Amino acid sequence: MPYFNPVKRPVTIVGAGVAGLSLARVLLSRGVPSVIYEKASSAPRHNYAITLYPLRLQSLLKALLPKASDDKTSVEAKFRSSVGVGSEGTMNPSNVVLQARRKGAFRANRGSLERYLATGLDIRWNSAVERVEKVANGGWVLHFEDGKTVESKYVVAADGIHSPIRQLLLPDEKPTVMPCVVYSGKRQISREVFDASLAQNLAGNTLMEYSFGQTVLQFSVDEMNQDQVSVRWTFVRDAKKTDDPLFKPDRSFEAATETPPELFSEIEALGIMPKPWNSIVNVESMKEDKTYNWLMRSIALDPVDVQNLRQQGLFIVGDAANARPILWGAGANRVMTKSSYWADVIAEERVQQLQRSRKSENTGLVAGFIEVTRKYNDTHRVLSPEESTEKRAKRTAKRREWRKLQKEKRKGSQKKADVKGLEKIRKSSGQGKPAENKEVEDSKVTDLQDLEEGQKPSDQEKVEETKEVKDSIVVDRESLDEDKKLNGQEKPAENKKWRERIQ
Numbered sequence: 154m155p156y157f158n159p160v161k162r163p164v165t166i167v168g169a170g171v172a173g174l175s176l177a178r179v180l181l182s183r184g185v186p187s188v189i190y191e192k193a194s195s196a197p198r199h200n201y202a203i204t205l206y207p208l209r210l211q212s213l214l215k216a217l218l219p220k221a222s223d224d225k226t227s228v229e230a231k232f233r234s235s236v237g238v239g240s241e242g243t244m245n246p247s248n249v250v251l252q253a254r255r256k257g258a259f260r261a262n263r264g265s266l267e268r269y270l271a272t273g274l275d276i277r278w279n280s281a282v283e284r285v286e287k288v289a290n291g292g293w294v295l296h297f298e299d300g301k302t303v304e305s306k307y308v309v310a311a312d313g314i315h316s317p318i319r320q321l322l323l324p325d326e327k328p329t330v331m332p333c334v335v336y337s338g339k340r341q342i343s344r345e346v347f348d349a350s351l352a353q354n355l356a357g358n359t360l361m362e363y364s365f366g367q368t369v370l371q372f373s374v375d376e377m378n379q380d381q382v383s384v385r386w387t388f389v390r391d392a393k394k395t396d397d398p399l400f401k402p403d404r405s406f407e408a409a410t411e412t413p414p415e416l417f418s419e420i421e422a423l424g425i426m427p428k429p430w431n432s433i434v435n436v437e438s439m440k441e442d443k444t445y446n447w448l449m450r451s452i453a454l455d456p457v458d459v460q461n462l463r464q465q466g467l468f469i470v471g472d473a474a475n476a477r478p479i480l481w482g483a484g485a486n487r488v489m490t491k492s493s494y495w496a497d498v499i500a501e502e503r504v505q506q507l508q509r510s511r512k513s514e515n516t517g518l519v520a521g522f523i524e525v526t527r528k529y530n531d532t533h534r535v536l537s538p539e540e541s542t543e544k545r546a547k548r549t550a551k552r553r554e555w556r557k558l559q560k561e562k563r564k565g566s567q568k569k570a571d572v573k574g575l576e577k578i579r580k581s582s583g584q585g586k587p588a589e590n591k592e593v594e595d596s597k598v599t600d601l602q603d604l605e606e607g608q609k610p611s612d613q614e615k616v617e618e619t620k621e622v623k624d625s626i627v628v629d630r631e632s633l634d635e636d637k638k639l640n641g642q643e644k645p646a647e648n649k650k651w652r653e654r655i656q
């Protein structure tokens with residue numbers, strides 16, 4: 154019988170975007186090889202900044218830099234300096250209106266992020282998948298535009314919001330366009346001019362968002378080096394119910410670069426911009442910029458469909474499965490977290506497959522491999538939603554117990570104070586205690602002391618408890634944010650208003 158090691162067979166990924174690359178990197182860190190097929194002829198140059206929240210990307214970061222995984226700060230710092238705009242991507246969460254205000258947020262250049270993730274991966278450029286087909290013995294065949302085919306047990310469709318694979322397998326699922334007007338213009342300025350005019354007002358930040366009534370203007374530094382700085386302005390408002398000359402949900406791909414003159418009249422009507430925006434947001438200069446009309450598309454696949462395909466070895470991930478409007482600053486973060494999760498699922502399934510196929514032979518070696526992989530997965534994997542709920546419930550129960558203990562403690566000290574008060578009154582009134590009463594009172598005090606001693610946490614315990622409660626509050630806040638976000642209400646007050654307006 155020929156030796157067949159399913160773990161050595163690569164996972165096939167379609168699409169070298171943030172989702173496909175993150176998934177492949179996490180797989181690689183677990184020893185599972187993959188091949189990415191990408192229709193572009195070389196690494197695309199996405200020269201714009203996106204907001205990342207490293208606190209949400211822990212699992213991916215550990216997979217990227219396993220050696221530094223014991224030291225959270227160094228992992229984050231290394232990641233940030235590799236992909237951050239101007240190496241730091243500093244942003245002040247209080248300067249944003251559209252995006253979530255999360256701790257640790259920074260701006261990454263998407264091109265740098267994708268190049269960073271692509272390190273060490275097997276990417277086949279110029280490979281446009283035309284269709285996929287299920288094969289009788291399990292698995293899938295990919296048909297490419299140039300006529301070649303590839304067969305694979307596992308296929309990951311990470312082919313973006315317009316996913317051809319999703320269109321083929323789930324033709325009824327289509328992205329919707331939110332009633333929101335977004336135009337964005339890009340400009341290159343010299344580093345010298347940037348430092349002299351904008352840098353001071355930005356105070357080191359790379360993103361600012363301003364509300365002007367119903368309109369929000371975003372100003373972003375997308376990339377910078379010693380000589381040049383790439384900046385971007387973005388105009389955002391909710392679409393008018395009827396006859397909006399700026400809202401074109403059905404425009405073609407080519408028409409994205411057409412800018413209606415009404416855009417400039419609206420910008421002029423906003424009045425004089427404060428510094429430093431007046432140097433960027435002035436109509437004369439804006440007319441020279443390369444301007445795009447962005448559509449705020451979103452999609453969320455039915456989990457049952459996703460699960461059905463998954464059981465057949467086809468995983469739809471990233472924007473192809475669940476896309477959020479690009480300016481809310483959530484898409485890539487979610488895509489990376491979810492891709493890490495799916496990589497864990499695939500890695501685990503392959504281990505089980507190996508276990509089944511090699512059951513009777515070489516059991517010692519296989520068992521060792523399985524054990525090592527499981528251990529690794531346990532420490533690095535992203536929790537599934539069920540596991541997160543379970544973990545949260547445990548934490549809540551612990552906190553409740555702690556509060557109960559504190560309450561009892563407070564009751565205990567009240568009783569003790571009452572006993573002491575009684576003694577004081579007796580002493581001051583010159584009354585001696587009758588012998589038997591004294592004994593009873595003493596025993597009360599001793600009982601209370603015993604009770605307290607048993608309940609009183611040591612100093613170390615106190616520190617740990619306080620830390621635990623603090624930690625759980627932080628984590629709970631994050632979970633709450635995530636839950637709210639899933640319900641589409643994660644924004645702070647003004648963001649919520651904004652969101653309500655456009656929905």
Ligand SMILES: Cc1cc2nc3c(=O)[nH]c(=O)nc-3n(C[C@H](O)[C@H](O)[C@H](O)COP(=O)(O)OP(=O)(O)OC[C@H]3O[C@@H](n4cnc5c(N)ncnc54)[C@H](O)[C@@H]3O)c2cc1C
Binds near residue numbers: 193203482
């Ligand atoms: C302007 C802008 C600003 C954004 N800002 C933020 C932000 O601040 N924060 C945030 O978290 N997210 C942001 N996002 C969203 C984020 O960039 C996306 O959610 C994320 O990049 C999606 O990754 P993906 O890999 O799923 O899809 P994509 O990046 O679209 O990758 C899909 C890949 O599949 C390839 N492909 C498609 N069809 C085929 C085929 N037939 N065969 C082979 N390959 C194919 C494509 O060429 C592409 O490389 C922003 C997006 C944009 C456009």
